[in-house]
Amino acid sequence: MRNPYRTQKIAFSLLFLATLLIVVPVGLIVIVIIFKGFPAINWQFLSDIPRQGMRSGGIFPAIIGTLYLVAGAIIFALPIGLLAAIYLSEYSKENVLNRIIRLAIINLSGVPSVVYGLFGLALFVVFFKFGASILAGSLTLGIMILPVIITTSREALESVPDSFREVSLSLGVSKWQTIRHIVLPNAIPGILTGTILGLGRAAGETAPILFTVAAFYLPRLPKSIFDQAMALPYHLYVISTQVPNVDEKIRYGTALVLLALVLFMNLVAIIIRYQFRRRKKW
């Protein structure tokens, strides 16, 4: 006879083990990076330019470069993504075209980031002649995070109850005003969450910026959006593999700053989502 209690116990243990298998490596990575990187963190490391062939000094240009790129990506991707999401959720009819668009968006989010990098190189750097620049890099990152922004924004818009739309229309309010004054405000937390997750992704990726903006070594701040820039993920790659004899402390310190940036953004996204769930009453 099979013992149902024992079966349940085994199943439970397996599930627990699977969870552990996910949590432990993530935890280990974070812990290792914190322990090895923390000693490098000081004011000079954060605010100085790299010196002595990146073997000493700080990572300030890379931090600033990443912030510029992330900001540029969002300036480009948020309006377009949001408009697309509004179209998909509020205006498009349920038909074949709509389904194809949705499928395309889902597939886009699965495209490897290096492919975006090549695409950005061909389109922005070469075809539009932006050269390797913050502009080209931002646009490339923006395109990469568009699917995330569209998908999460659409979900946020669609989670606003239809009854709100109905009432608003019945009060003699136009469809666009209804979207603007009722649907969007109630979807903002979800949209913000998606945007921040997209930002986190944009901040952490190396491949899309590799051919489009990243400077190997540029110990100054970029002067315009047509300038190249250093960026944290690429800088990390460079000092880890391309430059010999970089102190481990500096490498892990750079990794820690990057990790902190990304985790911080994800944390903000989680907090917004949590607050929103708690307040929501319908």
Next chain:
Amino acid sequence: MDIKIRADKFNFFYNETMALKNISMNIFKNTVVGIIGPSGCGKSTFLRSINRMNDVIFGARHEGDILIDGENIYDKDIDVVGIRRRIGMVFQKSNPFPKSIFDNVAYGLKINGIKDRSYIAQKVEKSLQDAALWNEVKDRLSKSAFDLSGGQQQRLCIARALAVEPEVLLMDEPASALDPTATLKIEELIHELKSKYSIIIVTHNMQQAARISDYTAFFMMGELLEYDITSKVFTKPSKKITEDYITGRFG
């Protein structure tokens, strides 16, 4: 009496299903019309045809006309948004916005470009008074509308509809989710409101229809079977089936 709303050989379809068949009726100014009939007979569909809320339903279409003050609301050039402003609606389930009590009522005004704060405040107070809610909420206008009871929320929704000064008020079973006390309040309110508005109210409750409406329309399977002065419909209906329905033999 003046005709406010007139339906003329109106048919309505959800894709291939015919939900309203050849509806012709006149609704007079300052009267309450009660619409009764078994569920699924097309009461809501008819109501939503009057303020064109069915426009948003995919695959819906109509034949025939509905007129307000002699003007065809299905006219090609008509301003649908304007029609909806003239014909207000209160839904079955109370549905305040996730805003304050004040902002719920002020919403329609603000959106329509009214900036004058004291005018808005005045209008909000007036609407809440007309909806018999003012005394209960005047000290907490900035509190969330969700803090109100079910009956209060429904009266808030009525106030919100009144604030944009409609000429006609459509109510789709506005009291069906409320307890008897709250229902009574809404009924009294409807009685008050008819001096200013034409009211069309769908109700499941025979006694309610008898109590509050001047005219009663009996719908069945998409057809308007009986439409007359309420006392006549309830005492001497012209059709056997109306009598059977009213006396609760089916439905």
